[in-house]
Amino acid sequence: MNFDLYLPTLLTIITAATPLVFAAMGELVTEKSGVLNLGVEGMMLTGAVTGFAAVVVTDSAILGCLAAMAAGMLTALIFAFLVLGLQASQVATGLALTLFGIGLSALLGQDMVGIAYAGLPKLQLPIVSDLPVLGPLLFHHDALVYLSFVLPAAVAWFLYRTRAGLILRAVGDSHDAAHAIGYPVIAIRYMATLFGGAMSGLAGAYLSLSYSTMWVENMSAGRGWIALALVVFATWRPWRVMFGAYLFGGITILQLYAQAFGIAVPSQFMTMLPYLATIVVLVVISRDESRIRQNAPACIGKPFHPSA
Amino acid sequence: MLRLEARAEPSRAMIYLSPVFALGLTLVAGVVLFEIMGVPAGDALYAFFIEPLSSLYGLTELGVKATPLILIGVALAIGFRANVWNIGAEGQLTLGAIFGGGVGLLLYDVDSKWVLPAMLLAAMLGGMLWAAIPAFLRTRFNTSEILVSLMLTYVATLLLSYLVHGPWRDPDGFNFPESRMFHDAASLPIIFPDSRLHIGFALALFVVVAAWFVISRTLIGFQIQVIGRAPRAGAYAGFSHKKLIWMTLLFAGAAAGLAGVIEVSGPIGQLLPSISPGYGFTAIIVAFVGRLHPVGVLLASLLMALSYLGGENAQISLNLPLAVTGVFQGLLLFMLLACDVLIRYRIRIGPIVSKIDAGNTA
Numbered sequence: 001m002n003f004d005l006y007l008p009t010l011l012t013i014i015t016a017a018t019p020l021v022f023a024a025m026g027e028l029v030t031e032k033s034g035v036l037n038l039g040v041e042g043m044m045l046t047g048a049v050t051g052f053a054a055v056v057v058t059d060s061a062i063l064g065c066l067a068a069m070a071a072g073m074l075t076a077l078i079f080a081f082l083v084l085g086l087q088a089s090q091v092a093t094g095l096a097l098t099l100f101g102i103g104l105s106a107l108l109g110q111d112m113v114g115i116a117y118a119g120l121p122k123l124q125l126p127i128v129s130d131l132p133v134l135g136p137l138l139f140h141h142d143a144l145v146y147l148s149f150v151l152p153a154a155v156a157w158f159l160y161r162t163r164a165g166l167i168l169r170a171v172g173d174s175h176d177a178a179h180a181i182g183y184p185v186i187a188i189r190y191m192a193t194l195f196g197g198a199m200s201g202l203a204g205a206y207l208s209l210s211y212s213t214m215w216v217e218n219m220s221a222g223r224g225w226i227a228l229a230l231v232v233f234a235t236w237r238p239w240r241v242m243f244g245a246y247l248f249g250g251i252t253i254l255q256l257y258a259q260a261f262g263i264a265v266p267s268q269f270m271t272m273l274p275y276l277a278t279i280v281v282l283v284v285i286s287r288d289e290s291r292i293r294q295n296a297p298a299c300i301g302k303p304f305h306p307s308a
Numbered sequence: 309m310l311r312l313e314a315r316a317e318p319s320r321a322m323i324y325l326s327p328v329f330a331l332g333l334t335l336v337a338g339v340v341l342f343e344i345m346g347v348p349a350g351d352a353l354y355a356f357f358i359e360p361l362s363s364l365y366g367l368t369e370l371g372v373k374a375t376p377l378i379l380i381g382v383a384l385a386i387g388f389r390a391n392v393w394n395i396g397a398e399g400q401l402t403l404g405a406i407f408g409g410g411v412g413l414l415l416y417d418v419d420s421k422w423v424l425p426a427m428l429l430a431a432m433l434g435g436m437l438w439a440a441i442p443a444f445l446r447t448r449f450n451t452s453e454i455l456v457s458l459m460l461t462y463v464a465t466l467l468l469s470y471l472v473h474g475p476w477r478d479p480d481g482f483n484f485p486e487s488r489m490f491h492d493a494a495s496l497p498i499i500f501p502d503s504r505l506h507i508g509f510a511l512a513l514f515v516v517v518a519a520w521f522v523i524s525r526t527l528i529g530f531q532i533q534v535i536g537r538a539p540r541a542g543a544y545a546g547f548s549h550k551k552l553i554w555m556t557l558l559f560a561g562a563a564a565g566l567a568g569v570i571e572v573s574g575p576i577g578q579l580l581p582s583i584s585p586g587y588g589f590t591a592i593i594v595a596f597v598g599r600l601h602p603v604g605v606l607l608a609s610l611l612m613a614l615s616y617l618g619g620e621n622a623q624i625s626l627n628l629p630l631a632v633t634g635v636f637q638g639l640l641l642f643m644l645l646a647c648d649v650l651i652r653y654r655i656r657i658g659p660i661v662s663k664i665d666a667g668n669t670a
Contacts, residue, residue, distance in 0.1 A: 038454070078642065086649040087312070091393060091454070092596060096641040099589055103634020110629045217631075222462050229455050268470035275459040279445070282456065287449040305312070 009257060010137055014145060015211055017249030019044070019203040019220075021148040023227035024234070024241045025155050026199025031231055032159060033192035034172035034299035038094025039079055040200050041224025042101020047072040047201025048208040049109040052215045056112065061120050065144065065205050072201020073194045075101060080193040084186050087303045102218060112215040119213040120144060144206045151199075156238040168192060172297035175304040185304050200224065222275065229278045233285050235295035244281070251277045312653040322651040327597050327608070329650075330643035337639050347626055355625050356618030356636075366617065368503035372575055373613035376401065376567035376587040378512040381594035381605040382519045383563035387556035389523070389600050390532040390549075391539070394557055396442065396457025397564040398588025399464035400435040404565025405572045406468055407434025409579045412494035412572075413476060413487055423493040427569055435565020436558045438464060443557040447550040453557070461588070469581045476579060487579035496574040508570035513606075515563065520602040528555070564588060585616065586634075593641045612637060 023040050030037050037043075051068030055061060079097045082088040120142035129139040138149070159165040168188055171178045175185045203223070208215050226248060234240035255270030286292055338356075339349040360366045380397045387394050408431030415423045438460055445451040473485045481488070496506035523529040535542035535552055542549065571583055590612050597611070598604030619633030649655075 082642065082645050086646055087653070088645040088648060092641075093645050095395060095592055096638060096645060099593065100635065100638025100642060103631055103636075103638045106631035107629055107635050110631060222459070225455060225458050229459075232452070232455075266470050266474060268466040268473070272463045272466050275462045278459050279441075279451075279456050282451045283445055283449045286451045289450050292450075305314070 012253040013249040016252040017245040018148045019206045020245035022199045022203035024230040025151050026196035028231050030192050030196030032172045033168050033189045035189050036090045036301040039097025042098035043072045043075045043197050043200035044204040044220045044224045045105035046075050046101045047204030049105040051205030052208040068201040068205030069198040072197040076193050076197020080190050090301050106217045109215045117213045120210045152238040152242040175299050233281045313656045318651050326647040329647040333643040334640045355622040360617040360621050368500050368505035370613050371505045371509045373616045374609040375508045375512045377594050377609035379563045379567040380591035382602050383560035385595040385600040389536045390552045390556050391536050392556045393454045394457050394560050396461045399461030400438045400561045400564035401568035401588045402464035403434040403438040404431035404568030405583050407431050408569025409572045412490050419493045431565040431569030432562040435561035439557040439561025443554045489578045504575050506574040516602045516606050
C-alpha cells in the first residue's frame with residue numbers, strides 16, 4: 001500500500017471530524033448535567049464569525065480562538081439564563097438560540113465576507129512529527145486539531161475519574177437527590193452549559209479559521225445538529241463521540257473523492273450523505289429503547305426549581 | 309434579590325400579555341441594536357414597522373409574506389400542542405415546491421383549469437411524504453423527530469438544487485439554475501388588482517378557521533391537548549400517541565407543502581435553488597408567539613411578515629443588512645420565552661422565605 005496516496009484522504013477526514021469532536025464533546029458535558037441545548041448550531045456560527053472577526057482585527061490566532069469561545073459562552077449564557085433561571089422550555093429555547101445565532105452571525109459577518117485568512121499555523125511537535133506515517137498523518141496539524149485529540153480523554157477523565165465529574169453526572173441523573181445532598185444543581189448546570197457553549201464556539205472557530213479559512217453565512221451547514229445526533233449515537237460516551245465524529249468525517253469527504261474515482265453521481269447527492277447517515281445512525285441507536293434509557297442522563301431536558 | 313415564586317395556577321392573563329411584553333422588549337433591544345450600528349433608531353423603526361404599512365401595496369405584500377407563515381405556523385402549533393417537535397417544515401415546504409412545481413412543469417403544455425389544483429394536491433402529497441419519514445421513524449424506531457425532520461431539510465434543499473441545476477433547468481435559460489416560468493394555468497390567481505396578493509392568502513385564512521374548529525370542537529383536538537399536557541393521562545384514556553404523531557406530522561407536511569407550491573406558483577413563478585427565506589423556521593417562532601392558537605398564529609404571522617417586509621425596506625432606504633430581520637425574529641422568541649416565566653411564576657423582590665415550602669407540606 002502506498003501510504004502517500006491515501007494521506008490526503010485521511011487528513012481530510014481529520015479536518016472534517018475536528019469541529020464535530022469539539023461541538024459534540026461540549027454538548028455531551030452539557031447533557032450529562034441534565035441540560036439539552038439544541039442551540040449548538042447557533043453557538044457554532046456565532047463562534048465562527050466572532051473568532052474570524054477577532055483574527056481579522058488582532059491578527060492573533062489565539063485571540064481568535066478565545067473570542068470564539070467567549071462568544072459561544074455568551075450565547076450559551078442566554079440559553080442557560082432562560083432555561084435555568086426562568087424555567088423556559090429547553091427545546092424551544094434551544095431552537096431560539098439556533099435561529100438567533102444564524103441571524104446574529106449573518107449580521108456580524110456582513111463585513112467579513114470575502115476576506116481570506118491564511119489559516120491557523122501548523123505546529124510541528126518535536127520527535128513525533130518526524131515519525132514515518134504517523135508524523136505526517138497525526139502531527140502536522142494546527143493546535144485545535146491536537147486539542148481535539150486530547151479532548152475526549154480529558155472529558156472522559158473528568159466525568160468518570162474526578163469528584164466534580166461524579167457530581168455533574170449525579171445532577172444530570174437525579175437533580176432532586178443531588179439537591180437534597182446539598183449540591184448546587186443550578187450552578188453546576190450553568191457551568192456545564194457554558195462549557196458546551198465554549199466548545200461549540202471553538203468548533204466554529206475551527207470552521208472559519210482552519211477548515212474554510214473564511215467566513216461564509218451559515219457555514220456550519222448543519223454540523224451543530226449532527227453533533228447533537230452524535231451524542232445520542234455515542235450513547236453519551238466520550239470515546240464513542242470521537243469515533244462517531246471520525247465516521248462522519250469520513251462520510252463528509254466521500255463527496256470529494258467520488259469524482260476523483262470517476263463516480264458519476266451529481267454532487268448534490270454526495271453532499272446529502274452526512275445528513276442521511278445521521279438519520280440512519282439515529283435509527284440504529286434509538287430503535288433499542290432500553291439502551292437509550294440506560295445511558296441517557298435521566299433528568300435530561302427536565303426543569304429544576306428548588307422550591308418545587 | 310429577585311426570585312421566582314410559583315403561582316397556584318398559571319395566569320391566563322399572562323399567556324396573552326407575554327407576547328405583548330416580549331414585543332416591547334424586542335423593540336427596546338432593537339433600538340439599542342440600531343444605535344450600536346450607528347443608525348438613528350427612530351428612522352430604523354419607522355422603516356421597519358411603519359413605512360411598509362403606509363401603502364396599499366405594502367399591505368398586500370404583507371399578506372403575500374404572511375401566507376406561508378400562517379399555513380405552516382398553524383400546523384406546527386397543533387403539533388407542538390401534542391409535543392411533536394417538527395422543526396423540518398422548511399424541508400416539507402421545499403418538497404411541496406418540488407412536487408407541485410414538478411407537476412406544473414410536467415403539464416407545461418396543458419392549458420386547463422385543473423393544472424393548478426393538481427399542483428396543489430401534488431404539493432401536499434410531497435410535503436406529507438417528507439413528514440411521513442420522521443413520523444414513521446419516531447413511531448416505529450423511537451427516533452427523534454427533531455433531528456430527522458431537520459436533517460431532511462438539508463436533503464430537500466439539495467434535491468431542489470439538483471433539479472434546477474440539472475433535469476428541470478430551463479432549456480432557454482442561458483444555463484441559469486432556474487426552471488421555466490409557470491404559465492398562467494399553473495399560476496395562482498391574483499385576488500387584489502395591481503398586487504401580488506394571491507388566492508393562497510384566502511386559503512391560509514380558511515386553514516386558520518379549520519384548525520380552530522379541529523382544536524376546539526373535535527375529539528382529535530381534545531386528544532392533542534391531553535396528550536400534550538399529560539401523556540400518561542392520555543394513554544390511560546386510550547388515546548394513541550402514535551396516531552397523533554402521524555396526524556400532526558402529516559398535517560404539517562401537507563400545510564408546508566402547500567406553502568411551498570404557493571410560493572413558487574405565486575410570487576416566485578418558477579423553481580429556483582432557494583425558494584424561501586426560512587419561512588419553515590420562522591413559523592416555529594410564529595407558533596410560539598401565537599400561543600399555539602390559530603388566531604394567535606394569524607396575528608403572529610402578520611407581525612413576522614412585517615419583519616420580512618421591514619427588513620427589505622430598511623435595506624433599500626437605510627442600507628441596513630437583511631440579516632437584521634433574523635436577529636429581530638430570534639430576539640422576539642428569546643424575549644417571549646423569558647416573559648413566559650410570568651405565566652407560572654411571580655417575580656418577587658426580597659429574601660427567600662419558606663412560605664412555599666410551608667404551603668407544600670400543609
